[in-house]
Amino acid sequence: MTNRVDFDQYTADYNKLLQERTDFFTKDDGYFARYKVDLVKSKLKTPPRRILEYGCGIGRNISFLQKCFPEAAIVGTDISAASLDIAREDYPGVQFILEDESLSNHDTFDLIFIAGVFHHIPVIERDKVAQKLRQRLSSDGDIFIFEHNPYNPITQRIVSTCPYDDDAVLLRPKELRQRLSGAGFQVKETDYCLFVPPSLPKLIWLERYLARVPLGGQYVLHAKK
Numbered sequence: 226m227t228n229r230v231d232f233d234q235y236t237a238d239y240n241k242l243l244q245e246r247t248d249f250f251t252k253d254d255g256y257f258a259r260y261k262v263d264l265v266k267s268k269l270k271t272p273p274r275r276i277l278e279y280g281c282g283i284g285r286n287i288s289f290l291q292k293c294f295p296e297a298a299i300v301g302t303d304i305s306a307a308s309l310d311i312a313r314e315d316y317p318g319v320q321f322i323l324e325d326e327s328l329s330n331h332d333t334f335d336l337i338f339i340a341g342v343f344h345h346i347p348v349i350e351r352d353k354v355a356q357k358l359r360q361r362l363s364s365d366g367d368i369f370i371f372e373h374n375p376y377n378p379i380t381q382r383i384v385s386t387c388p389y390d391d392d393a394v395l396l397r398p399k400e401l402r403q404r405l406s407g408a409g410f411q412v413k414e415t416d417y418c419l420f421v422p423p424s425l426p427k428l429i430w431l432e433r434y435l436a437r438v439p440l441g442g443q444y445v446l447h448a449k450k
C-alpha cells in the first residue's frame with residue numbers, strides 16, 4: 226500500500242520537478258499542456274461553453290484552455306488547497322474550487338478535461354470518481370482523460386523517479402475504459418499520443434497513424450455521456 230501524496234507539499238517545486246524529468250523531450254515548459262489542449266480542440270465539433278478541469282493542480286493547463294476556448298467559462302477543481310491558491314493568483318478570471326466543497330451537484334459542463342490525475346486516485350476510489358464525473362457532464366458533453374502510458378519504458382522511468390508520483394498506480398487503457406463504461410459513459414476512443422518530440426515538428430503528422438501503437442508517452446480517452 227502506498228501513502229497518498231499530498232500535492233500541497235509540492236506546489237513550490239512542481240514545475241521544477243516536472244521540467245527536470247521531461248527536459249530530454251522538450252525545454253518548452255508549456256509544451257505538454259498546449260499539446261493536450263490542442264488535441265482536445267481538434268476532436269470537438271462545437272466549442273464548449275462550460276469547461277471543468279478536474280484535478281487542475283496549480284493551473285498549468287488553464288492558459289491553453291483559455292486560448293483555445295476564449296468564450297468558455299472555466300472551473301478548475303482539485304483536492305490540493307495550496308495548488309488552488311497558486312492557480313487563483315495566476316488566473317483571477319477562473320473559478321477554482323476545492324473538490325467536493327462547493328461545486329453544486331447540479332453544475333454540469335460541456336467539456337471535462339483531466340490530465341495526469343487518475344493514477345493518483347486510490348484504486349478503490351476510481352469508480353466513485355468516474356460516477357461523479359458522469360454527473361457533472363452535460364448530456365451532449367465530452368470528457369477527455371490523459372494518462373501516463375504504463376507500457377512506455379521512458380514514462381515508467383519518469384514516474385518511478387518523481388517524488389510526487391510516489392503514490393502513482395498507473396492505469397492501462399483497458400482499466401480506464403472499463404471504469405468509465407461501468408459508470409455509464411460511452412467510450413469513443415482511446416489513443417496513444419506524445420510519440421514525436423517537439424524538436425521534430427515536421428514528423429508530428431505521424432502521431433495520427435500511431436494512435437493504436439502502445440508506445441506513446443501517454444494516452445487519451447474520449448468519452449460521452
Ligand SMILES: C[S@@+](CC[C@H](N)C(=O)[O-])C[C@H]1O[C@@H](n2cnc3c(N)ncnc32)[C@H](O)[C@@H]1O
Nearest residue numbers: 232280281282285303304305324340341342345
Ligand atoms: C500530476 S498533478 C496534475 C495537475 C494538472 N492536471 C496538470 O496537468 O498539471 C495531479 C493532480 O491531481 C490532484 N488529485 C489527486 N487526486 C484527486 C482527486 N481525487 N480529485 C481531484 N484532484 C485530485 C492532485 O492534487 C494534483 O494536483
